[in-house]
Amino acid sequence: MSSYNDFVIRFANVNGSGSASANGMFAKALFRMGIPVASRNIFPSNIQGLPTWFEVRVSEQEYFGRRSKVDIMVAMNAETFEQDVAALRPGGYLLFDSTKGRDPRLAREDIVPVGVPISRLILSEFTDPKQRQLFKNIVYLGVLTSLLNIDFSVITSMVSTQYKGKDELIQPNIHALEMGRSYAQNYLDCPLPIQVRHSERLGDRIFVDGNEAAALGAIYGGATVCAWYPITPSTSMAEAYEQHAGKLRVDPETSERKFAIIQAEDELAALGIVIGAGWNGARAFTATSGPGISLMTEFLGLAYFAEIPAVLFDIQRAGPSTGMPTRTQQADLLAAAYASHGDTKHPLLFPASPRECFDFAASAFDFSDRLQTPIIVMSDLDLGMNEITSEAFTWDDNRKYDRGKVLNSEDLDNMEVFGRYLDVDGDGIGYRTLPGTHPSKGSFFTRGTSRDEYATYTEDPDAYSKNMDRLLSKWETAKSLLPAAEIKSEGRRAGIIYYGTTSTPMSECLAMLDEQGIELDTMRIRAFPFGPEVVEFIDNHEIVFMVEQNRDAQMKMLMTNELDVLPSSIQSILYYGGMSISADFIVDEILSYYQANNIPRIKVLST
Amino acid sequence: MTFVAKPKVHHPLLQFNEIGLTRRDYEGAVSTLCAGCGHDSVSAAVAIACNELAIPPHRFAKISGIGCSSKTPSYFLGASHGFNSVHGRMPSVATGANLANHELHCIGVSGDGDSASIGVGQFAHIVRRKVNMLYIVDNNGTYGLTKGQFSATNDRGSTSKKGVPNLYSPIDLVSMALQIGASFVARSFSGDKQQLVPLIKAAIMHKGFAFIDVISPCVMFNNHNGSTKSYQYVREHTASMVDAQLVMPHEQIEIEYAPGTLKEVDMPDGSVLRLRKISETYDPHDRVGALNHVQRAQEQGDVITGLLYVDPIASDIHEVLETPSTPLNQFGEAELCPGSEALTTVNAGFR
Numbered sequence: 001m002s003s004y005n006d007f008v009i010r011f012a013n014v015n016g017s018g019s020a021s022a023n024g025m026f027a028k029a030l031f032r033m034g035i036p037v038a039s040r041n042i043f044p045s046n047i048q049g050l051p052t053w054f055e056v057r058v059s060e061q062e063y064f065g066r067r068s069k070v071d072i073m074v075a076m077n078a079e080t081f082e083q084d085v086a087a088l089r090p091g092g093y094l095l096f097d098s099t100k101g102r103d104p105r106l107a108r109e110d111i112v113p114v115g116v117p118i119s120r121l122i123l124s125e126f127t128d129p130k131q132r133q134l135f136k137n138i139v140y141l142g143v144l145t146s147l148l149n150i151d152f153s154v155i156t157s158m159v160s161t162q163y164k165g166k167d168e169l170i171q172p173n174i175h176a177l178e179m180g181r182s183y184a185q186n187y188l189d190c191p192l193p194i195q196v197r198h199s200e201r202l203g204d205r206i207f208v209d210g211n212e213a214a215a216l217g218a219i220y221g222g223a224t225v226c227a228w229y230p231i232t233p234s235t236s237m238a239e240a241y242e243q244h245a246g247k248l249r250v251d252p253e254t255s256e257r258k259f260a261i262i263q264a265e266d267e268l269a270a271l272g273i274v275i276g277a278g279w280n281g282a283r284a285f286t287a288t289s290g291p292g293i294s295l296m297t298e299f300l301g302l303a304y305f306a307e308i309p310a311v312l313f314d315i316q317r318a319g320p321s322t323g324m325p326t327r328t329q330q331a332d333l334l335a336a337a338y339a340s341h342g343d344t345k346h347p348l349l350f351p352a353s354p355r356e357c358f359d360f361a362a363s364a365f366d367f368s369d370r371l372q373t374p375i376i377v378m379s380d381l382d383l384g385m386n387e388i389t390s391e392a393f394t395w396d397d398n399r400k401y402d403r404g405k406v407l408n409s410e411d412l413d414n415m416e417v418f419g420r421y422l423d424v425d426g427d428g429i430g431y432r433t434l435p436g437t438h439p440s441k442g443s444f445f446t447r448g449t450s451r452d453e454y455a456t457y458t459e460d461p462d463a464y465s466k467n468m469d470r471l472l473s474k475w476e477t478a479k480s481l482l483p484a485a486e487i488k489s490e491g492r493r494a495g496i497i498y499y500g501t502t503s504t505p506m507s508e509c510l511a512m513l514d515e516q517g518i519e520l521d522t523m524r525i526r527a528f529p530f531g532p533e534v535v536e537f538i539d540n541h542e543i544v545f546m547v548e549q550n551r552d553a554q555m556k557m558l559m560t561n562e563l564d565v566l567p568s569s570i571q572s573i574l575y576y577g578g579m580s581i582s583a584d585f586i587v588d589e590i591l592s593y594y595q596a597n598n599i600p601r602i603k604v605l606s607t
Numbered sequence: 608m609t610f611v612a613k614p615k616v617h618h619p620l621l622q623f624n625e626i627g628l629t630r631r632d633y634e635g636a637v638s639t640l641c642a643g644c645g646h647d648s649v650s651a652a653v654a655i656a657c658n659e660l661a662i663p664p665h666r667f668a669k670i671s672g673i674g675c676s677s678k679t680p681s682y683f684l685g686a687s688h689g690f691n692s693v694h695g696r697m698p699s700v701a702t703g704a705n706l707a708n709h710e711l712h713c714i715g716v717s718g719d720g721d722s723a724s725i726g727v728g729q730f731a732h733i734v735r736r737k738v739n740m741l742y743i744v745d746n747n748g749t750y751g752l753t754k755g756q757f758s759a760t761n762d763r764g765s766t767s768k769k770g771v772p773n774l775y776s777p778i779d780l781v782s783m784a785l786q787i788g789a790s791f792v793a794r795s796f797s798g799d800k801q802q803l804v805p806l807i808k809a810a811i812m813h814k815g816f817a818f819i820d821v822i823s824p825c826v827m828f829n830n831h832n833g834s835t836k837s838y839q840y841v842r843e844h845t846a847s848m849v850d851a852q853l854v855m856p857h858e859q860i861e862i863e864y865a866p867g868t869l870k871e872v873d874m875p876d877g878s879v880l881r882l883r884k885i886s887e888t889y890d891p892h893d894r895v896g897a898l899n900h901v902q903r904a905q906e907q908g909d910v911i912t913g914l915l916y917v918d919p920i921a922s923d924i925h926e927v928l929e930t931p932s933t934p935l936n937q938f939g940e941a942e943l944c945p946g947s948e949a950l951t952t953v954n955a956g957f958r
Contacts, residue, residue, distance in 0.1 A: 031958070032958070204954070206954050206957035206958055207957055207958065208957040216953060219943075219945065220944055220945065220950070221944075222938075222939075222940060222943040222944060224706075224707075224935040224936075224938065224943065225703060225706050225707060225935065227699075227702075227703065244953070248945040248949060248953075249943070249945070251931065254931070255929065256929060256930065256931035256932075257928065257929045257930055257931070258930070258931055258935065258938060258942060258943060259930075259935070260706045260924075260925075260928045260930055260935060261928070262702065262706070262736070264699065264732070265728055265729065265731075265732040266728065268696060268699070268729075269696070269698070269699040269702075269728075269729055269732065270699075271699075272692070272693075272696045272698075272699025272700045272702070272703065272729070273699045273700070273702045273703035273706070274703060275692070275699075275700055275703060276670070276690075276692075276699065276700035276701060276702060276703025276704040276705075276706075276707070277703035277704065277706050277707040277935075277936075278703070278707075279690055279700070279703070279704060279707075280668065280703065280704040280707035280708050280711075280936055281707055281708065281936035282703075282706065282707035282708075282935045282936040284703060284706075284707070298693055298696075299693060299696065302692060302693050306690075392954045392957075393950050393953065393954055394947065394950065395944070395946065395947045395950050396947070397946050397947050399940070399944075400940060401939065401940045401944075433688070434688075434708075434936065435665075435667075435668045435687065435688035435704070435708070435711055436665055436666050436668070436687075436688070436708065436710070436711045437665070438665060439663055439664075439665050439686065440665070440686060443665060443685070443686050443687055443688050443689075444688065444689075445680075445681055445688075445689040445690075445691065446688070446689065446690040446691065447690075447691040448691065448692070448693060449691070457681075
């Protein structure tokens with residue numbers, strides 16, 4: 001029996017061999033056939049010569065999480081043959097280069113070998129050494145179009161688009177595709193029982209990664225200054241901002257660019273530039289990762305205490321220290337939430353999809369201006385760097401930016417008294433003025449040292465404490481401003497909490513648990529500090545699981561630290577191996593918990 | 608401790624500048640630095656220079672790092688916003704402030720600890736970035752606030768107040784600025800108002816990165832016989848290369864110096880910087896020559912002061928980035944948000 005639009009394929013390549021573009025084309029072609037897909041690039045911290053994998057999950061049910069075993073393996077890297085063959089599920093398909101026969105390391109009884117003499121085909125048709133290397137990838141792409149029944153015209157039109165302007169490259173690429181395709185048609189059983197077909201499921205959805213989405217969100221949210229320092233996996237966000245702003249923010253008549261981007265000398269300077277710009281009234285952001293956050297902590301304390309808007313994107317990777325720079329984790333929560341010395345804390349946002357990266361990026365500037373404090377958007381490598389099927393971006397043209405409490409010259413003229421840090425409205429947020437606003441009113445000195453309500457330096461204990469208390473009152477205001485947790489509750493006994501990319505495998509995970517007779521209410525955390533709904537959800541469930549991708553249960557720590565919640569009331573499910581968390585892993589952990597504690601399930605299993 | 612606002616009483620003899628303000632309008636709060644601190648003279652010189660330039664005081668943005676020098680923006684231009692940021696990081700904050708609004712005159716004040724030690728990286732990179740600003744280092748060769756440790760600008764062999772000699776080579780910020788490409792580099796002495804005020808004026812009017820290293824003795828920790836940054840040492844060892852006078856575009860040019868000893872430098876705004884040459888061979892347009900002069904003098908224990916280098920056709924970061932003439936902080940959603948129609952095209956690109 002054939003199955004449609006439901007498999008995981010993994011390409012095992014050597015990095016720097018040009019496989020990325022061929023593999024990306026594969027994923028995009030399926031998306032263009034209307035099929036929901038998610039891609040994952042599993043790459044080394046290296047330029048050339050080390051193993052790299054690209055995984056595509058094709059799922060009509062829209063299960064986009066990683067799966068530990070794959071259905072099809074394209075084994076193009078001899079160095080990793082053993083582990084690649086082992087990654088196949090029993091009955092899975094192994095596509096390999098059979099020019100020199102089948103390498104003994106590729107032997108396994110319970111899989112289906114699909115040999116194609118890729119090198120031989122290439123050698124007979126191409127003479128240029130570079131083409132011989134690159135077109136190996138294109139040949140296996142051609143083979144896959146036959147094996148999986150991929151619409152060939154979709155691929156050829158993609159090649160034509162990709163090499164538009166370099167027409168001399170189109171024909172050889174299409175020739176290589178056809179070579180693979182016709183070899184498969186002539187010598188292999190095509191298509192495989194696992195295959196694809198056109199689907200209508202996608203609607204107007206898009207195929208995009210979180211970093212590009214966040215960059216666009218920053219543009220739509222009015223960010224005019226970006227300062228950054230290259231660090232994987234955040235770099236592509238700054239680059240995408242520059243690229244898109246270069247189109248969307250350039251005056252067609254004057255060629256003036258309504259944005260400024262600076263590649264700073266380090267992360268300290270990057271945040272310094274953002275803070276200087278924020279102080280002077282421009283919306284500014286930086287994109288970084290854990291090591292950058294570490295370097296930015298002093299400045300974060302300044303921005304917290306001096307109350308300056310700033311937006312940071314932490315595209316998290318596996319730490320500590322340099323850790324695994326090309327692997328994913330959610331392990332910067334504590335570092336970000338309490339970054340800097342003294343009593344300091346910062347609001348965090350947790351986007352779970354590219355669409356939410358866009359939305360949260362745009363809103364972060366409103367939150368930051370309103371709260372006059374840094375906002376840190378906590379993305380990660382999995383979300384930031386991998387293209388996945390996402391809701392399309394939308395924008396309400398009536399939407400106005402919330403620039404927060406900023407006084408203009410007229411406001412100042414109509415005021416009796418201006419005190420930068422006076423809590424006039426009782427929400428803990430003072431009114432600020434921008435430099436150069438008024439000839440004689442509203443100027444003040446911004447400082448990281450203590451000051452009174454009129455921004456005058458003071459070491460008076462009462463004035464200091466009063467200011468610190470006001471900052472806490474502002475923290476309370478943040479709770480009602482930031483996105484509330486997303487809760488789906490049907491009064492079940494057990495609930496599961498997740499955030500960011502642990503949300504990706506959740507729909508599959510819940511379906512698998514349901515089959516096992518376990519039903520869970522769900523709560524997706526979208527921001528820190530937590531609103532009252534968070535503690536309510538925990539209190540209302542006898543069993544609460546929390547899924548995180550870090551070793552120390554950092555979100556749980558935030559909750560037990562900030563809320564009236566006992567540590568024993570939350571059962572942590574922790575994965576921190578650096579790959580994105582899979583539904584199998586979560587399900588296994590939950591089943592073990594149920595078994596170990598003899599918890600009855602809702603349904604009787606029909607085994 | 609609270610700052611004391613100076614009483615605003617206008618002495619009848621105080622002169623009004625072209626926009627009807629007096630010197631007092633360019634002053635700040637009462638200084639809390641030690642009596643006799645060179646830094647206070649620098650603050651006073653900044654206030655005088657800004658008054659003479661007749662720029663509205665609120666159109667400046669003052670930014671500093673941490674240290675005695677970095678406290679000084681409180682003590683001048685009280686009507687403008689100031690930002691006392693973190694140690695060694697004034698350059699990045701100033702960069703951001705300038706990116707947001709290039710119309711404000713940006714004055715950054717730093718010290719030798721702030722710029723030559725903890726912030727030496729940021730110093731080097733703001734020079735590269737060509738931020739249009741005046742960057743002043745109040746250079747006293749010591750860590751005053753932490754009670755007299757050596758700083759990185761201290762000459763080898765000079766001694767601390769306790770007589771301990773400095774064992775390490777100095778970092779010369781002037782040489783660094785010249786080498787990295789600052790378009791305006793000067794050195795002066797806090798006690799030499801006649802030289803310092805015109806230099807500050809010219810630096811503020813210079814479009815590009817202007818750096819002034821001001822030797823500013825620390826009366827508490829570095830004004831003794833073994834110091835090379837004391838009042839006495841600097842007065843005895845100053846070799847003034849160039850005396851500067853800035854003539855604004857609308858002013859009458861008065862020839863005060865004998866022909867042949869004058870060098871007039873055209874500034875981008877149409878003003879003329881007039882330099883009196885001590886050395887006939889000195890050319891303030893020669894970066895490499897300036898570097899050579901500074902280093903040679905240093906070898907002999909002399910402190911070269913004056914305008915050492917200026918590029919009269921310098922450019923700034925906004926030209927590089929091609930930003931609009933309207934400051935970035937003045938745009939709203941109408942100018943910045945591409946809107947839903949553009950988003951339709953963006954979405955289509957992801958299908």
